[in-house]
Amino acid sequence: MYRLALNMLFGDRAKLAMLLCGLAFSALLMAQQSSVFFGIMSWTYTPMVNIRAQVWVSDPMVEQVNDAKPLRDTDLSRVRSVDGVAWAAPLHTSFVQARMQDGNFKLITLVGIDADTFAGAPAVLTQGRIEDLRLPDTVIVDEWGASLMGRMGVGPDGKPRSTPLKVGDTFEINDIQARIVGICKVKRAFTGGPFVYTTYDRAKGYTLGARRTLSFMLVEPQKGVTPTELCGRIERETGLKAWTSDTVIWNWGERSLARNTFWWFWTNTGIPFSFGTAVLLGLFVGIAISGQTFYSFVLENLKYFAAIKAMGAGMGVIARMLFVQAFTAGLIGFGLGAGMAQGIGRAMIEKGMPPFVMYPQILWATFVLVLGISFVSAIIGIIKVSRVDAASVFRG
């Protein structure tokens, strides 16, 4: 009977198309919006990805990575003396204005790393060498920032340029020259500004000798000491806050700074609300369109379901037929919608660095929700058919 149920469904092309559109659209909306949501949320802890270290130490009041509270220089030696610390390096991060050659300003994320260890240096350089940062007035700019800032500059001919900044180009940070010696590849940040790496000491100069410039300390545990273990020791002995740097959203630990950043944005911004609304909208649109279409499919076939009932099919069989029909439509609709979401995501990724992270869990959740929509549609149909009288087959 289930085979016939499917043929009934596929026999009505127009209804099927409508049903699939509804399901696919809501799957698309839910999967795509969730992926963009997690994409944007993953930008909030971008520094944790771009500045690589096993353990981060911060002021005890710090809640998330974009909001550093300066430490004392003496804190560095206190951390270094904690048992299990292999080395500890200073890190400066701040948002400052960079002045381009054409006089325009651009907000950048200035990252000052320890010139001895280069702890926190970018993982991939597409141009230049990290060691050149030891030369005077030098910086390394990220690829995306280089193209962004490049479009703001003025070419040698005095005309606005359209090419990315490259090694050798210069701009100014607080009237101090910054000469590019490298281009790196990093992840884009929530704050949007380009990442500009320099040495810790030079960062002090660029920020006009702000009284305290030590934003974080990057710490490497000794062999055999886990980051989590070391965090506990540092906190006990120094009263500072210590964090692990795991950024894998599905298994980050309690002490992860990325995790704290994620939840800080979750509770302190409207991002989850607006995306949650979009996902709910997808769900409701799905239920509305699919439920409605499936209902009209059932109405159209009501007469035949009544005949099948008269011929001796119990409600159990008919309910299963309707479930087979609704879930089959749900499966196909999900496939189409999720496929489209992935397609859109791919297209976005090809165009740059979009906020788009489609975790497998998003697909699973979307799958479950689409099946939920199918379930609701089937139930509505079952209620309708269960109310129709088998005796009605003799009428008209």
Place this chain on the structure above:
Amino acid sequence: MSTLANTIAVRASGVDMFFGTPDNQVVALKQADFEARRGELIMLVGPSGCGKTTLLSVIAGTLTPQAGTVEVFGQRLDGLGQEALTSFRRQHLGFVFQSFNLIPTLSVIENVMVPLLIQGRPYDEAHDRSAAIIEKVGLKGREEGRPNALSGGQQQRVAIARALVHEPPLLICDEPTSALDKDTGGHIMELVRDLSRSPERCVVVVTHDHRIFRFADRIAEMEDGRISRVVDDPKLLDTAHL
């Protein structure tokens, strides 16, 4: 088996059936008594609204009367629950409807397979048996087409195939020819007679159509919710009001 022939197949006695609310009541059956035997084709005739379809539904177990007893093949239907009634219909009944009720999105053969599949028969068996009976109703070669591509008479042939494919002992037809022209109606009744006649089977046909009365073994005339008389010869009927 032949001992079964001419034994009572359907017996309804003192059946009352009302519709509507107590203050706005329609009496469809009033103390109706009806009997049909195995091996016969009995017709139910009478003016519109006299309760023919209602009586048929009571016999088929799709309507439960307010009073009276209904016995089909020795099984009391009054007092059976929905599930038992459904299972009873599945095993014992074949239906032919006035408006065919073929599922338009399924092929001819799939429509015919429905009663067997409802009984839980394997798909392949249902397919083979359906193909065989489609051939008997003269539609070989049309199995994979849609019912809507067929003429009314052909569609009713499909419906007859569907009604008989599971070899039910009771075949119920409500106005099987009234949607068809005279000649086609005659052919359809011939088909019903030829295919359904068996010593064990009872066929009940509701009709207005006096042109097909000649196919009946007996004719039960209804009036105001009850059987007024039963005759063996159609010529004895007063057909003026039909």
